[in-house]
Amino acid sequence: MSLPAQQGTTSLLDRAGTGRTLDAYVVGVVFLKDGLLAAALGDGRVAFIDSESMNSPSFVSVHDGACLSLAVDPGEQRVLTGGDDARLVSTGTDGETTEIAAIAERWVEPIAASRASGLCAAVFGKTVSLFAQDGTAVGAFDHANTVGGLAFHPKGRRIAAAHYGGVSLWWAKQSTQEPKRLGWPGSHLGLTWSPDGKYIVTAMQENELHGWRVSDGADMQMSGYPTKVKSMSWLPKGRYLATGGAESVVCWPFHGKGGPVGKAPLDLGRGFEGLVTVVAAHPRHDVVAAGYEDGATILVQIDRAHTVVVKRPGKGSVTALAWSADGRHLALGTESGFVGRIGLSDWRTPS
């Protein structure tokens, strides 16, 4: 696949997309089945929009406060949201809401869902709670500190929680267990598990990433960021880990022996203003979507370092990016409430 060629200053949003405002901070966007786009908002609402027209969104008031986290339900017909009202809620596209769990005084973030196992997980402060697809609680794991990052193993039977001092690994369906610990001093805020299950990477308070090879706990540090990394996304087959937090899209190589140890990262998408806030790797191709703090959004092709502008600056920092499952559509959201969608089905290979 090749990206469409950049045409002057025209963005893909102008050429092959459409957008609208939802009037509240966009916490996250996800594609559901049937071309519906869902957005979780800072005023507690969830919006469902036809991604083709982007017209007539339907809003559901879900949380009393702000939505803090968003995930697609493993069945892909509903969304899960965590709020600062201490509730984890499942919302259907028809507006029906079901409270899955509530723990008083605990903000619910982050949350994660696994299509492979049908499980979902939500952090209530220091507790990671696991739920089956019907909402039944199937486990709860306590930690000494608040959990900042959460991810399932690709097969969905194990879950990793990042916290102060490192990571705890839990088996999803084992009632009594001691977690496997991956330790490293400092505060671990975000977490991702590589698609092959071999590596866990956390984003730290100290503007760096820390990684472990899960099999033997071997450590790796990835540093040099000017700010905290808040977004990480694996390219297909886990060849690279794309990250935000720098003035370019920093992609760490994980395809060789030893992962990124001793290797320089790719440094793509330079020449745009400000810092990359969100990254989202294409589900099938070596292409990364990156949103910047000035609102600009680009697509960058890993091997050719070719970039094309998705959205020009403006409308606030990019806070959310998501690809449709088939990789033909990209959705984005900003802190000022703008959501946009571009279609990539009519890409032409540049000659």
Next chain:
Amino acid sequence: MNQIPVTVLTGYLGAGKTTLLNRILTEEHGKKYAVVVNEFGEIGIDNDLVVNADEEVFEMNNGCICCTVRGDLIRILGGLMKRQGGFDGILIETTGLADPAPVAQTFFVDEDVRRRTWLDSIVTVVDARHVVQRLEDSHEALEQIAFADVILLNKTDLVPADELAQVETRIRSINATPVIHHTQRCEVGLDMVLGRRAFDLDRILAIEPDFLSEDDHEHDDAVKSVCLRTDRPLDGVRLTEWLQRLLVERGQDLLRTKGILSFAGQDKQYVIQAVHMLMEGNFTKPWSPDENRESRLVFIGRNIDELELRQQFDACIA
């Protein structure tokens, strides 16, 4: 995105923090606050957003042993920013046994917090009747006074006037810089507590070393203030190098440092502000032509050798 002011309320157990908080929340001021507390129950105001926090103090993994931050605050402040236009200010109530340093350092260290909020001031409520005893048996009570920008000397009705004067002198010997208000049941104009901009380099000028009278060193408090001053211009390079070295070597003992400095060959005031080892310095407004260009530097901390600091400071005179 507008930056939101944050006020930190500290005070030892029973000093009257919750009374002050309730006063701020119930008084008619047309403003809406998000309040970060450690336990629900004692306050509960419909109009305001109350967030429960665990004081999670994290060491930064950056080789600086006294550099601690409040991880819970970083998370909470980030979450609050998703509610646009929801409130005008944030109040953080710390527990009675909390050291204020990690809260203050959070505002120096975390860029997201700095970008979206600014630390307005640290307000400490002090029980006039019991504070002297507390200072004997609690280092937290000492630190809370040492870090204060504003002190409410509360429950003054329970203490005779001469004793109150002694208490105030004692507080000043620990921290020469705060504005002190005498209160009963924390009754004070809210403009004396909120919107002080005490951490704003442009406004740090309220250093009044005259409060420090030379003859009250009878208390051997672990924490004290030292004020250095000179009318002669300083060598800017020498002074900032000295300060940086001093804060690296002695930052654990130096709780807060503030200064307004006059550098040779420079028309603008150089203003510094530090919490332990974390320092910010900047040229701010120009000295006015009719102003006495007096440099003032205040250290608040433990194990301070005043003579040694004075010699090192004098060695920076241009």
